[in-house]
Amino acid sequence: QVQLVQSGAEVKKPGASVKVSCKASGYTFIGNTIHWVRQAPGQRLEWMGWINAGNGNTRYSQKFQGRVTITRDTSATSAYMELSSLTSEDTAVYYCARDPRQYDSGYFDYWGQGTLVTVSS
Amino acid sequence: DIVMTQSPDSLAVSLGERATINCKSSQSVLYSSNNKNYLAWYQQKPGQPPKLLISWASARESGVPDRFSGSGSGTDFTLTISSLQAEDVAVYYCQEYYRTPYTFGQGTKLEIK
Numbered sequence: 001q002v003q004l005v006q007s008g009a010e011v012k013k014p015g016a017s018v019k020v021s022c023k024a025s026g027y028t029f030i031g032n033t034i035h036w037v038r039q040a041p042g043q044r045l046e047w048m049g050w051i052n053a054g055n056g057n058t059r060y061s062q063k064f065q066g067r068v069t070i071t072r073d074t075s076a077t078s079a080y081m082e083l084s085s086l087t088s089e090d091t092a093v094y095y096c097a098r099d100p101r102q103y104d105s106g107y108f109d110y111w112g113q114g115t116l117v118t119v120s121s
Numbered sequence: 122d123i124v125m126t127q128s129p130d131s132l133a134v135s136l137g138e139r140a141t142i143n144c145k146s147s148q149s150v151l152y153s154s155n156n157k158n159y160l161a162w163y164q165q166k167p168g169q170p171p172k173l174l175i176s177w178a179s180a181r182e183s184g185v186p187d188r189f190s191g192s193g194s195g196t197d198f199t200l201t202i203s204s205l206q207a208e209d210v211a212v213y214y215c216q217e218y219y220r221t222p223y224t225f226g227q228g229t230k231l232e233i234k
Contacts, residue, residue, distance in 0.1 A: 045225040061222040095170055106218025107161040111170035
């Protein structure tokens with residue numbers, strides 16, 4: 001069965017960076033795009049970007065351009081999201097989510113369990 | 122960016138009754154070349170990630186009970202639960218995937234009356 005297992009909760013200071021991992025299993029990793037979506041307290045879900053796990057191509061939301069980097073390691077069947085220059089407004093649960101297709105279709109058929117990132121001085 | 126607006130923000134329905142959630146997009150998400158609406162619905166229960174219910178506005182995912190249905194086209198969409206069950210208590214989100222950045226509605230909290 002398809003599973004996306006994310007790394008554990010993080011507490012970071014303002015200005016720091018965080019890197020969240022997402023290990024995929026139960027399907028051919030390079031056959032799908034992986035997206036990252038976050039959910040801040042009381043806010044709607046927010047799409048951050050995607051990576052084509054096959055060819056490594058990425059696309060980011062303009063809101064996070066320059067601060068977010070999404071990578072993947074095919075040998076580890078894992079995707080990673082790094083967010084830099086953190087502020088308190090980045091406090092959120094971060095999700096990885098699988099696209100049903102190799103090339104971005106834009107919706108998400110399986111989700112990781114979420115990783116809480118807390119930014120606090 | 123496309124703005125997705127759901128109504129109502131919260132909804133209380135009796136068990137066995139119909140629940141209807143609306144979603145409106147600030148511009149059409151119907152792609153004319155393939156006549157598909159780029160609209161999905163998700164269910165999120167407390168402490169869990171969202172779960173995909175419906176894609177392409179009306180295509181129910183495998184394993185989703187048939188009491189869930191999606192309809193609409195262009196800018197106006199509806200998620201209907203035909204006979205509310207206790208396990209349907211959750212927050213429901215619509216999402217457009219017509220263009221990036223993909224955007225979500227603010228969510229509709231569904232409770233039992």
